[in-house]
Amino acid sequence: MNTDVLVIGGGNAALCAALMAREAGSRVLLLESAPRAWRGGNSAHTRNLRCMHDAPQDVLVDAYPEEEYWQDLLKVTGGLTSEHLARMVIRASSTCRPWMRRHGVRFQPALAGTLHVARTNAFFMGGGKALVNAYYRSAEALGVQVRYDSPVERIEVEGGEFKAAWVKGQRISAKSCVLAAGGFESNREWLREAWGQNARGEWPADNFLIRGTAYNRGVLLKHLLDDHGADRIGDPTQAHMVAIDARAPLYDGGICTRIDCVSLGVVVNREGERFYDEGEDFWPKRYAIWGRLVAQQPGQIGYSIIDSKAIGRFMPPVFPGVKADSLPALAEKLGLPVETFMQTLNAYNGACRVGQFDHTTLDDCHTEGLAPAKTHWARPIDTAPFYGYALKPGVTFTYLGLHTDDTAAVRFGNLPSRNLFVAGEMMAGNVLGKGYTAGVGMSIGTAFGRIAGRNAALAAAGQAAAHGAVKDEG
Template sequence: MVDVLVIGGGNAALCAALMAREAGASVMLLEGSPKVWRGGNSQHTRNLRCMHDAPQDVLVDAYPEEEYWQDLLKVTGGLTNEKLARIAIRASSSCRDWMRSHGVHFQPPLSGALHVARTNAFFMGGGKALVNAYFRSAERLGVKIRYDAQVTDIELENGAFVAAHLAEREVDGQRLPAERIEARACVLAAGGFESNREWLREAWGQNERGEWPSDNFLIRGTRFNTGVLLRRMLDLGADAVGDPTQAHMVAIDARAPLYDGGICTRIDCVSLGVVVNRDGERFYDEGEDFWPKRYAIWGRLVAGQPNQQAYSIIDQQALGRFMPPVFPGTTARTLPELARLLNLPQTQFVKTIEDYNNACHVGTFDHTTLDDCHTEGLTPAKTHWARPLTKPPYYAYPLKPGVTFTYLGLATDETAAVHFDGKASPNLFVAGEMMAGNVLGKGYTAGIGMAIGTAFGRIAGVQAALCAGFGLSPVNSELQHAAV
């Protein structure tokens, strides 16, 4: 029997495993993917949103708790557990030294179009480098890591964890028997259900046009998050939180691969131009706020359009002001030509652009601030960065919804315990995307997912070690006190 069993292989799972091992517990980590795909969605991340009251190593200026909280409140529309959200926010201010102790490196402050030099700390080498560093540290500390080990069932007794079950499976051409793994405590951190096409269909259903919207979703994250463990926990009576249709859903290039496209498939020029649907019509304010705060609403917006398709349209003026897409845009010298190339209704498309151009009230354009360039008398309005699209060539990028992770998850508290009928399990904990819906009822802001996963992964690891009978190191004691 192992002291602590961690199920999952992303940031939250690794944080839990490392904290439990540092406390002295024996730890086994079960990663459902092959080794080459380890890390879950964390391999596609880039940064961590961090609270800080003054300039702090790789972060400039200040980003105090209340501003962080207000940013989260705005994107979630109030659908968040304030107590748990503030735990994640506060923990984000002090976790970087611990991360560095496990081999994570941060790059110097960024400035410019991403607007995040003040709020987000970027990982040197991105998320893949982060998870590789954590895996190396876990191996060095003696965490037993198993790959191709997707848990299909959890054995409980009165809400307490007893054992995890691995089904019979084939790995590298070898048939492996079913297994039962006992542990004194367990941390669930196996992600959501974004790669389960049947569950997405069940959640989203059909729209008024008779379409099944989820059939057109691309999965920006890992292909291995099928929600098997989440579904089993819900079937076993674990308390749920969140809406199954809510997710970190981004407007990505429609030409992206079905799975694991990651950050490079995102289209970041939305705020610098206009977005039209298949009918050649605009449908939302492209300049509502800075892109890192609003980019994750656009996947859901596109999901509501005919055929779940849209196009981001810019002209030459926008070039050099956003992260270049991985796929080239469709280019044309005239708007009618662009409409023909995109197979959009030419008359309506040209009218949409001309109406927008005529409505632009151009003041002092500045894509790094909430400037005074806006439209007047146009619905929907564009409230910032509104400049007429009049300088060819024109560029168009096809958009589809790209799901990173789903928000339906398990209800928890400040100790990261799984709850059954409102009662906390004595030895079963949850972290990462399996509980992020407690904080993210809807919406997203860049780097908050990593903040939630790091905070509650570490808390879950501490709690699991305590259940297994292991005391607290100074760093664990500090974290435990902060959480409770």
């Protein structure tokens, strides 16, 4: 079997690539490893796209200029990012929505509980599942061939040039290929290998939950890195990693299992001790560091503790918190050492310097003489009833990936492939060395998916890849 452009993957980046290549006139075949009912990978669990804009735009309020977006990204990554590629993603985010709408994606204003990102993020009507379904409908209407239950076992690459892919013993050749098959977060063995054993004799990865798809096993990523010597980027232990409800399922818990009250209270480990500043920055800029923080604690577990003053100020998770009328009773219900827990809470309450509390700003409510400090939104936890949520690390996607440039070409020995391209989570580490800010994963996937699809079509037609963001918005 042969085609012009082969797209391996079934989420946002893959679909953007397939649509762009088809619009350019190529015959396109998309291979999704999951069954149809589970198509879309992690994209099905998303809600929004972080968008640069210089003035109000339909569902986006005020302005979110390029420099502010870049500074937000620079802060959360700690400088572990390619400024050139990051700025390309940022600029592309300002112009992609008309194209998305043409393919059936609809947007809506931010919902109650998410108003703090109404300026920076455009929300999908119906969430990520609706976006994925819209793209599949559009792709099929345009003549993109889609095959489900089609995991690619390996690909043939000669001299950095793609030749064919193997699926269930069948060889599929193509003039060009886009890799958009996700990270390796659902490969427990690889996670164990990456994280290793800690000083307490624990294997932290054994306690990780996977927020998204069970199908992102990193088979092609490992194949490209180990067997074909593709250039790599990123740390295998870095990931979009969130503190989620410890009662969440092993796979596909999605956003509803996230615990969003962390900044409104304190977080303790199983010893009853705090270990990080809960008020360091706004939650959309910090929620994705808490999974890693919890992963470093004994037993890879933490506990978010709030009182009744916090109720109504955060998006409630799917499971109710453990409730008690006193702090000692809450500690007992959570299985925490009561004496240490009360020492921690009493020290925190005594250190609070409450000013003008405002969870929508970096307010002046802070602690004094406490380590670790709580630098914003610090109020005593003193008003019954009290609530506690057990937290475990929830991995969304991993950052180890394939090194690329602004053509989205896979690189071998620092030389770009003529006809093999990469998009989405398989290359997100070029922009995200660590950390995360809400909606940027979809920005990366959309920008590089479209670039990869366009350049795959050019390669299939025997033309050189083009540099820079796609500009044919229409």
